[in-house]
Amino acid sequence: MKKPTILIVDDEKEFTGTFAxxxxxxxxxxxxxxxxxxEGIRVLDKQRVDVLFQDMILPGxxxxxxxxxxKDLELIDEMIVFSISKWYDDTRTMGxxxxxxxxxxxxISLSVTQRMLVEDFEIKGGFDYKKKRRA
Numbered sequence: 001m002k003k004p005t006i007l008i009v010d011d012e013k014e015f016t017g018t019f020a021x022x023x024x025x026x027x028x029x030x031x032x033x034x035x036x037x038x039e040g041i042r043v044l045d046k047q048r049v050d051v052l053f054q055d056m057i058l059p060g061x062x063x064x065x066x067x068x069x070x071k072d073l074e075l076i077d078e079m080i081v082f083s084i085s086k087w088y089d090d091t092r093t094m095g096x097x098x099x100x101x102x103x104x105x106x107x108i109s110l111s112v113t114q115r116m117l118v119e120d121f122e123i124k125g126g127f128d129y130k131k132k133r134r135a
Contacts, residue, residue, distance in 0.1 A: 001128035009040035010055035
């Protein structure tokens with residue numbers, strides 16, 4: 001089983017710091033943070049990413065550019081992809097050319113996000129995502 005790699009692409013520094021800390025405390029995962037679409041794409045081109053939390057509204061190219069890039073690399077069906085944005089008011093699954101991208105509205109509910117991510121890890125299988133408890 002592999003330790004998952006989670007990439008957060010969002011330009012809100014306060015949010016990404018808190019969210020990355022939450023993810024690293026709850027999951028046995030490597031958490032990467034990038035502030036724009038170009039930086040996110042560079043990460044995707046260089047290393048395996050298992051989970052993407054993609055802000056859809058960014059300065060410069062928007063989040064859909066990153067999702068399109070994942071589709072071009074033919075990785076979207078292998079990854080767990082979440083779009084995050086203030087502009088939606090519910091949690092739902094959106095189709096990107098038949099691919100599943102789950103939407104999480106900002107401000108993010110950490111408990112809902114945790115539940116969704118655990119469900120996706122279980123469905124995908126092969127992840128060592130459970131944080132080890134210290135004795």
